[in-house]
Amino acid sequence: MFFYISLGLNILFILFAIAFVVRRGGVSYLKQKISQILNPIDEFSPANYPAYYWHKKSxxxxxxxxxxxxxxxxxxxTDEAEWSELLGGFNIxxxxxxxxxxDRVLYRLDSIISYPPNKIFLLIGINDLINENRTVKDTLIKYETILDEFKRRIPQTQVFVQSLLPVNNNCERFWQDNQNIISFNQDLRKLALKYDYLYLDLxxxxxxxxxxxxxxxxxxxxxxxxxxxxxWRDIIKQYIP
Structure with a gap:
């Protein structure tokens, strides 16, 4: 009897594991995880930032x-939006x-604030949660470093802290638990208040x-x-110019 119970539990575990892998992206997810185990890299190092990052930064x-x-x-x-056309008539x-x-925003911050802009609309953090598996707490620590740099180096610039957007986990893959995003946004609102920046809840x-x-x-x-x-445009346009 014990043998059959053990066998049944093992089968259930295997089925659960298969379902988990499929929900995360199937074979591609499995290959990615195996590759990460066999070939660990420091993804946080600028040396491993993708070419697209360096091209845009340049x-x-x-x-x-x-x-x-x-x-x-x-x-x-932000990158995929045609902001000049969406907002029009301003130096966007x-x-x-x-x-x-x-991390990557922090690494290129000098070029953003070398000449203090009038306003900054910031939306960042979802890739920390999805691609780097950072916790909400650790992501907010990095986020606060960005706000601290703004306040210290460009105090006259108006900064608008925008909430993370929801994701839909029933389209192509599982992205992130929306409850984590809600938790992040709740603490982000407090962070914006701490630095006296306006929080925009998208x-x-x-x-x-x-x-x-x-x-x-x-x-x-x-x-x-x-x-x-x-x-998104309709939410922020009242703050422009």
């Missing part, structure tokens, strides 16, 4: 900037880089009744369709 450093600039700073969610600079994390404007990003706003569950950018 472009930003070579472009002119001025005191009337309005900077959109963040990861792919898109300084988003796909894949960026709090999350509830894109969420469905199940607490995930509404599928009408996304294809892959993380990145945004045009309609979502229109909503």
């Amino acid at each position: 472009q930003f450093e070579s472009l002119p900037s001025g005191k009337n600039d309005i900077i959109m700073l963040g990861d792919s969610l 600079l898109n300084r988003g880089i796909s894949g960026d994390t709090t 999350f509830p404007n894109l969420v469905n009744t199940e607490g995930e990003m509404d599928k009408q706003y996304t294809h892959d569950g993380l990145h945004l369709h045009g309609q979502a950018y229109q909503i």
